Amino acid sequence: MSTNPDAPSKETEALPKLSASEFREYNRLAEHMEYFHNHFRHTWNTLYDACCANKRPSGVSIRQFMNMGMEFTSQLNMHHSIEEQHVFPNLAKKMPQFKNGLDLLKQHKEIHKGMDRLEEYLEACRTGEKELRLSEMKGVMDTFGKVLWEHLDDEVRTLGAENMRKYWTIDEMKRFRM
Template structure:
């Protein structure tokens, strides 16, 4: 893979994660929080989102720098950046999978209500 293609892939990853995460925060989580304590505002949730956003912001800045000056590219710096928010991102995703699983959702919502939400 060329450096240009790799940087495009990093940029795409950043944009997709940022958009996905922003949509969750603005539209999905507030609705789920009305019944589900795990989606209500809490310190752990807030800190995980801050950690993810901080890592994505740094990844965006690195990608921009490398696209503008490919000679400055440092694979070690990219790895360090990705690893800086890997744990919080993976833990966040694991928690969401658990919280959005059918058995847990049944505790708070009827199937008809989920259908009406339009997610």
């Protein structure tokens, strides 16, 4: 085994071009993740745009709007729980990006701090303890929006074909379920 520090690592070696079917297989997890992330982006945008305009979307009651926010936090929490308990541990077997303490998991922790605050705020509004003020809600969303959007992009990019092929064989990818 060569210990030459100038020898190219597996990551820097030029990898052969993928066929269309190989690309699809290696990119499958990224596409699957992008599907879920697009739902979160859409809901975030609906909520955030209303907060910026200081006006709920047309035809959406206060109760429906608050429920949309609560469902957003609940669904994102469930999504992250599935990733952390089932998906990330499998990926971490070969991919350092999914090991505890690294960026993607640190992003989850930062996102959850903001999500918890949003959920607490909306719950206080739902129970009548506070009055819903879209400017206040925007302030809460601003505490985690940047890291959320970075995370949604980083995770998909990390699961993309060109990165996945550095760690997994095509046969391993075919057996990988999300």
